[in-house]
Amino acid sequence: MSSAAKTAFERLAMKLNTIIRLTDEELRSISSLPLIIRELRPDQDIVREGDRPTQCCLIIEGLAYRYKIVGEGRRQIFSYHISGDTPDMQSLHLERMDHNVGTLIATKVAFIPHHDVRILTAKQPRVLAALWRDGLIDAAIFREWMVGMGRRTALTRIAHLICELYTRYAAVRLNDGQSIPHHLRQTDIGDSLGLSTVHVNRVIQKLKTSKLVAINGKALTILDWSKLKEVAEFDANYLHLREMAA
Amino acid sequence: MKYLNLQPVQVCGYPDSEGQLVFADEDLVAVLVHLSEDFGDDAGDWYIEAAFGPSLTDPLNPMFHSLDEAVRWIDRKIQKQ
Numbered sequence: 102m103s104s105a106a107k108t109a110f111e112r113l114a115m116k117l118n119t120i121i122r123l124t125d126e127e128l129r130s131i132s133s134l135p136l137i138i139r140e141l142r143p144d145q146d147i148v149r150e151g152d153r154p155t156q157c158c159l160i161i162e163g164l165a166y167r168y169k170i171v172g173e174g175r176r177q178i179f180s181y182h183i184s185g186d187t188p189d190m191q192s193l194h195l196e197r198m199d200h201n202v203g204t205l206i207a208t209k210v211a212f213i214p215h216h217d218v219r220i221l222t223a224k225q226p227r228v229l230a231a232l233w234r235d236g237l238i239d240a241a242i243f244r245e246w247m248v249g250m251g252r253r254t255a256l257t258r259i260a261h262l263i264c265e266l267y268t269r270y271a272a273v274r275l276n277d278g279q280s281i282p283h284h285l286r287q288t289d290i291g292d293s294l295g296l297s298t299v300h301v302n303r304v305i306q307k308l309k310t311s312k313l314v315a316i317n318g319k320a321l322t323i324l325d326w327s328k329l330k331e332v333a334e335f336d337a338n339y340l341h342l343r344e345m346a347a
Numbered sequence: 348m349k350y351l352n353l354q355p356v357q358v359c360g361y362p363d364s365e366g367q368l369v370f371a372d373e374d375l376v377a378v379l380v381h382l383s384e385d386f387g388d389d390a391g392d393w394y395i396e397a398a399f400g401p402s403l404t405d406p407l408n409p410m411f412h413s414l415d416e417a418v419r420w421i422d423r424k425i426q427k428q
Contacts, residue, residue, distance in 0.1 A: 297394075298389070299380075299382065299386065299389065299394045299410070302385065302386055302387075302389075306385060
């Protein structure tokens with residue numbers, strides 16, 4: 102097996118492990134899935150609205166996001182996907198894509214044919230349960246974002262997004278202490294949370310001057326987790342992680 | 348035909364505190380804020396912080412490179428009303 106494929110399975114196993122504890126046999130059967138590995142550029146679509154995919158993608162490294170374009174070219178981002186995530190697993194059962202999945206930065210992905218995922222999940226009911234559970238958690242994340250956009254202030258929304266990303270990175274051991282990779286541009290944050298870039302800029306300045314977070318190049322460091330959680334009204338329950346990492 | 352007039356104003360709470368109230372005749376239609384150097388690439392731009400009235404509702408946060416450009420944009424919208 103190539104080292105890229107090995108990494109892909111390790112990342113997938115790490116992610117699924119946050120959801121359910123898989124047996125060695127289950128992990129072995131996952132590792133028998135055929136993969137096509139591709140390195141994608143930043144801002145490249147992986148799958149588009151209207152497509153009828155016959156494969157789903159696994160993020161090996163990098164950052165992907167789901168989004169939709171509405172009138173006048175405005176973009177709404179629904180979710181971010183880090184290493185180990187399978188952002189278009191829904192295409193296994195919902196044939197026609199109702200949104201786009203794209204890369205935010207250079208991203209390495211593995212494509213897995215639907216056919217092989219179906220065979221695997223037919224043989225391994227706990228793997229099927231893990232993927233189902235992942236889909237339910239996905240829905241829980243959307244609910245939380247909906248509450249944010251409808252009823253939370255800009256400060257709370259942005260702090261909440263940071264808490265969510267930190268918790269998800271930490272759950273798959275991709276944090277470096279209190280730091281996580283930081284690739285979101287202010288326009289991305291604005292398009293995720295229904296805010297203007299001007300407002301995003303102001304809130305980020307406030308989070309920095311209040312010494313809740315520090316941003317250094319491509320790293321975001323949480324300086325005061327308990328205060329940030331309080332500002333964010335963040336309760337990680339909706340992520341339904343098996344072992345809370347944060 | 349409505350005539351726009353501008354009134355400079357200090358905006359509280361942000362580093363970008365220089366602003367303009369924009370009136371169409373007697374009616375307040377917009378609050379513009381001049382973005383400070385804290386805004387990186389957008390520094391110096393004028394941002395529609397708030398807009399009022401049917402023709403300016405939901406301006407989708409347009410930013411303008413100059414005050415003139417912002418005022419011309421508002422004027423076009425108002426005259427269509």
